Amino acid sequence: MSAVATTTTGGRAVAHALAAHGVEVVWGIPGTHNLEIYAGLSAAGIRHLSPRHEQGAGFAADGYSRVTGRPGVCVTTSGPAVLNAATALGQAYSDSIPVLLVAAGMPLRAPGLGNGELHETKDLVGALDGIVAYTHRVTSVAEIPVAVAQAFARMATGRPRPVVIEIPLDVLAEEGEVRAVPAPPPPVLAPPPSAVDAAAALLSHAHRPALLAGGGASRAAAEVRLVAERLGAPVACSINGKGTVAEDHPLSVGAGYAAAAVRDLVDDSDAVLVVGSELAPADLWLGPLDLGGKVVRIDVDPAQAVTNAVPAVSIVADAGLALGALLDELGAGEDFEPGDLDAPGVARAARFREALRTEARASAAPWADLLDGLAAALGRDGIVVADNAMVAYNGALGALSAYHPRSFLFPTGYGTLGYAVPAAIGAKIGRPRDRVVALSGDGGLMFTVGELAAGAQAGIALPVVVSDNRGYGEIRREMTERGDPLLGVDFASPDFAALGRALGCHGVVAEDRAALDEALERAFAADRPTVIHVPE
Ligand SMILES: Cc1ncc(C[n+]2csc(CCOP(=O)(O)OP(=O)(O)O)c2C)c(N)n1
Ligand SMILES: [Mg+2]
Numbered sequence: 286m287s288a289v290a291t292t293t294t295g296g297r298a299v300a301h302a303l304a305a306h307g308v309e310v311v312w313g314i315p316g317t318h319n320l321e322i323y324a325g326l327s328a329a330g331i332r333h334l335s336p337r338h339e340q341g342a343g344f345a346a347d348g349y350s351r352v353t354g355r356p357g358v359c360v361t362t363s364g365p366a367v368l369n370a371a372t373a374l375g376q377a378y379s380d381s382i383p384v385l386l387v388a389a390g391m392p393l394r395a396p397g398l399g400n401g402e403l404h405e406t407k408d409l410v411g412a413l414d415g416i417v418a419y420t421h422r423v424t425s426v427a428e429i430p431v432a433v434a435q436a437f438a439r440m441a442t443g444r445p446r447p448v449v450i451e452i453p454l455d456v457l458a459e460e461g462e463v464r465a466v467p468a469p470p471p472p473v474l475a476p477p478p479s480a481v482d483a484a485a486a487l488l489s490h491a492h493r494p495a496l497l498a499g500g501g502a503s504r505a506a507a508e509v510r511l512v513a514e515r516l517g518a519p520v521a522c523s524i525n526g527k528g529t530v531a532e533d534h535p536l537s538v539g540a541g542y543a544a545a546a547v548r549d550l551v552d553d554s555d556a557v558l559v560v561g562s563e564l565a566p567a568d569l570w571l572g573p574l575d576l577g578g579k580v581v582r583i584d585v586d587p588a589q590a591v592t593n594a595v596p597a598v599s600i601v602a603d604a605g606l607a608l609g610a611l612l613d614e615l616g617a618g619e620d621f622e623p624g625d626l627d628a629p630g631v632a633r634a635a636r637f638r639e640a641l642r643t644e645a646r647a648s649a650a651p652w653a654d655l656l657d658g659l660a661a662a663l664g665r666d667g668i669v670v671a672d673n674a675m676v677a678y679n680g681a682l683g684a685l686s687a688y689h690p691r692s693f694l695f696p697t698g699y700g701t702l703g704y705a706v707p708a709a710i711g712a713k714i715g716r717p718r719d720r721v722v723a724l725s726g727d728g729g730l731m732f733t734v735g736e737l738a739a740g741a742q743a744g745i746a747l748p749v750v751v752s753d754n755r756g757y758g759e760i761r762r763e764m765t766e767r768g769d770p771l772l773g774v775d776f777a778s779p780d781f782a783a784l785g786r787a788l789g790c791h792g793v794v795a796e797d798r799a800a801l802d803e804a805l806e807r808a809f810a811a812d813r814p815t816v817i818h819v820p821e
C-alpha cells in the first residue's frame with residue numbers, strides 16, 4: 286500500500302526526504318536557487334553547518350562519513366557552487382566514501398539553457414557525471430522522495446561512492462504531491478561458497494601467508510583480525526586501511542604499501558589475502574607488487590577484484606561476510622594468545638614490523654617531536670585527519686600508530702590539498718567525544734583556510750597542527766631531485782597563529798615539544814579550534 290500523499294514544495298520535499306533517511310546534519314551554502322530547501326531544513330529537524338566554501342562542505346561530509354560509516358550530505362546552489370564541491374566529490378570517489386550532494390539546477394522549463402540564467406552551466410550534471418558514481422536530474426516534485434531513496438540505496442550497495450542529485454530551481458519552488466519512499470533494507474553481497482572453498486584451500490596450504498587490508502576492510506576489522514590470527518598471517522594495511530588491525534597487535538606490520546618492508550613481506554609470502562584494497566599506484570609508489578599466482582582477493586566491487594593484480598581466487602562479496610565464511614571453512618584453530626611469541630606468524634610479523642618501523646622512523650625524522658607529541662595526546666582512541674603533506678605521508682602514516690579503523694583520515698588516491706581542516710570538522714561533528722586533530726602542511730592549509738572560521742562557528746575543540754616548511758615542500762624536493770630551478774614552491778608563511786585568531790580560533794606557535802604538549806592539551810579543552818603553528 287502506498288504512503289499517504291502530501292502536498293509540498295520541491296525544496297521542502299528534499300529536506301523531508303533527507304530526514305526520512307536518517308540525515309541529521311548537512312553542510313551547505315545557501316543561494317538564490319536553493320532557498321526552498323533551506324526553508325525546509327529546520328522544519329525537518331536537520332542541523333545545518335556553514336562551511337565557507339563548497340569544497341569545505343564536501344570535505345566535511347567526507348570526514349563525517351569516514352568516522353561514522355554513514356553518508357555525509359552537502360547542499361549547494363547551482364553552477365559554480367557545484368563545481369566548487371566537485372574536487373571534494375572526486376576525493377570521495379577515489380577513496381570510496383559515500384557523500385551525497387543535493388544541488389539546485391537550471392530550470393526544467395523555459396527560460397531554459399543558453400539565455401544567461403544566473404549560475405548557468407552548459408551541462409552541470411554531465412560534468413559531475415565524469416567525477417562521481419551516479420548523478421540524477423530530477424524532473425518533478427513527485428519524483429524527489431524516489432530520487433533521494435535511490436541515492437541512499439546506491440550509496441549502501443556495493444562500493445560506497447559519492448552521488449549527486451540536481452533539482453531544477455523551478456521544481457524546488459513549485460508544489461506537488463509526494464509520497465514517502467522508505468530506505469530499502471541494506472543489501473548484503475554474500476560470498477559464493479565455491480569461491481570461499483577455493484580461497485580456503487589456497488590459504489590453508491600456505492606456509493608463509495600474509496594479509497593486506499585496504500579501506501574496504503575497515504568495516505570488517507574484527508573478521509580481518511580473526512582470519513589473520515587463524516592463518517598466522519602478518520597484516521599490512523593501506524593508507525585507508527590503517528588501523529584496521531591495531532598497530533600493537535602481534536601480527537600487525539604497519540601501514541603504507543610503499544614501504545620496502547611490505548614489498549619484502551609480499552615477496553616472502555606464498556599466499557596473500559587482499560581484502561578491500563585497490564593495490565593502487567597511489568598507494569604503492571614504487572610499482573606493482575609481485576602477487577602472481579598467490580593472491581586471493583576479497584572485494585565488493587567485481588571490477589576492482591581484477592584490477593592491479595590478477596587474483597588466483599577472488600571472492601566478490603561484502604568483506605565481513607566473506608571473511609566470516611572463510612573462517613568457517615578454515616575451521617577452528619588454536620586460540621590466538623596475544624602474548625605467545627611462538628604463535629604462527631608472530632615472529633615473521635615482528636621481523637617485517639621492525640623493518641617498517643626503522644624505515645618509517647628514518648623518513649619521519651624531521652617531525653619526530655611533533656609525531657611523538659601527537660601520539661601522547663591522542664592515546665589509543667584519537668583520530669588524525671591529515672592533509673596531503675610530507676608530515677602526513679612521510680611522517681604520521683608510518684610513524685604514528687593507529688589502533689582503530691578509520692582513525693587516520695587522508696586524501697589518498699585523488700591526492701588533493703586542503704582536506705585536513707574541513708574533513709576534521711566533519712569528523713569531530715560525527716564523533717564529538719573523540720579527540721580529533723587536523724594535521725596540515727603550510728601550503729595545504731591555505732587551500733581551505735576559511736574553514737577555520739567554520740570550525741570556530743561550530744564551537745569545536747580541534748587542534749589544527751600546521752607543519753610549516755614555508756612552501757610546497759614535496760614539489761620543491763621533486764624539482765631539486767630533477768636538477769630544475771626552483772619555481773613556484775617557496776613562499777613566506779603567514780603568521781598562522783594570528784591568522785587563526787583572526788578567523789575566530791585560538792592560535793599559538795609551538796617551537797618545541799613542551800610547547801606542543803601544552804598547546805594540544807589546551808586545544809582539546811577549548812570551545813573552538815586552535816591553530817598550532819609548528820615551524821620546521
Ligand atoms: C589541489 C592540488 N593542487 C596541487 C597539488 C600538487 N601538490 C602536491 S604536494 C604539494 C605541496 C603541498 O605543500 P604543503 O601543504 O605545504 O606540504 P609539504 O609538501 O610542504 O609538506 C603540491 C602543490 C595537489 N596535490 N593538489
Ligand atoms: Mg609546506
